[in-house]
Amino acid sequence: MDEIEDYSEKIHEQSNEHAHEILHHSESKDRWVMYVALSTAVIAVLAAITGLLAGNHADDAMLTQIHASDQWAFYQSKGIKAELLASTDHVLVVMGKQSDTVDNKKIAKYKQQQQDIMKKATEYQKESDTHVERHDVLARGVTLFQASIAIGAISIITRRRPLWFVSLGFAAVGLFFLIQELFF
Numbered sequence: 001m002d003e004i005e006d007y008s009e010k011i012h013e014q015s016n017e018h019a020h021e022i023l024h025h026s027e028s029k030d031r032w033v034m035y036v037a038l039s040t041a042v043i044a045v046l047a048a049i050t051g052l053l054a055g056n057h058a059d060d061a062m063l064t065q066i067h068a069s070d071q072w073a074f075y076q077s078k079g080i081k082a083e084l085l086a087s088t089d090h091v092l093v094v095m096g097k098q099s100d101t102v103d104n105k106k107i108a109k110y111k112q113q114q115q116d117i118m119k120k121a122t123e124y125q126k127e128s129d130t131h132v133e134r135h136d137v138l139a140r141g142v143t144l145f146q147a148s149i150a151i152g153a154i155s156i157i158t159r160r161r162p163l164w165f166v167s168l169g170f171a172a173v174g175l176f177f178l179i180q181e182l183f184f
Helices: 002-025 032-094 101-158 161-183
Strands: none
Touching (some): 101 161
């Protein structure tokens, strides 16, 4: 993502430099370039905010996935303990020795603990999935903002106003994704 941010920053800087040149060396009819440069700066800020939020959700998704994995490992260890006790009891019965009822209580306890652990692991997994979904929505917004910045720069370089409107359209859709994530 750093490469993309560096690329969009370079495009933004180049378009601003070009905008300053046009403003100082051209007629007043090209003053729209100033508005393109200003809108591009605002879009760059929105892209940075959206990228930060997307990164936070990616980090949170990874952390909760690690918690879920830890819980599943704990679940497995309880299952192994229960099976080991059951196997030991079975061997004792086959050998003609009496099975210890304490082991049966421990087995039941381990099985109950497994159910509780499974609930926690499932909750962590759902939370991780939610963070991944939120990250995906915000990542779409970042992509659209970056495309908007690039198209805005192209509109300045080629002096084509309709491209600026296309740029604003991309930014509007990116803003939709940002707002969707923040308020819904």
